[in-house]
Amino acid sequence: MEFKQINDTTGEDKIYTNQILALFLYAHLEQYGDTVADITKCMDYVMNPAKGGNIIVGIDEQKIVGVVILNNTGMKDFIPENILVYIAVDSSHRGKGYGKQLMEKAISIAEGNIALHVEPDNPAKKLYEKLGFTNKYLEMRLIK
Helix, strand or coil, X not given: CEEEEECCCCCCCCXXXXXXXXXXXXXHHXXXXXXXXXXHHHHHHHHCCCCCEEEEEEEECCEEEEEEEEEECCCCCCCCCEEEEEEEECHHHCCCCHHHHHHHHHHHHCCCCEEXXXXXXXXXXXXXXXXXXXXXXXXXXXXX
């Protein structure tokens, strides 16, 4: 698998546009996903030089097999500098190690610590634990 990194420094990609990537994520995140509009906002955050992050596209045989999006938090030490917002692997390519490769690439390019949220029943939770992610806190939210 090869990787394409997209951020405010590299600029938007002419082939892997935000719309194509948002539709890929929407399709392959399945029950763990968000709307295309929300996914697009996440990518816009990456492309904003005042905010930042990285989009990593996994490509095999010239086809997208996975996508990861990391947003910078603008914080350090007390909150991780990065939050992994989305990761998805094409459902027809799962079980081939693409998710692990995408995560390893994301970890290698991220400057600073990384946080992520995962639902307890998400099968990806085991991969995150194997890669060294720990569950230090219970997240609680107030939705207004």
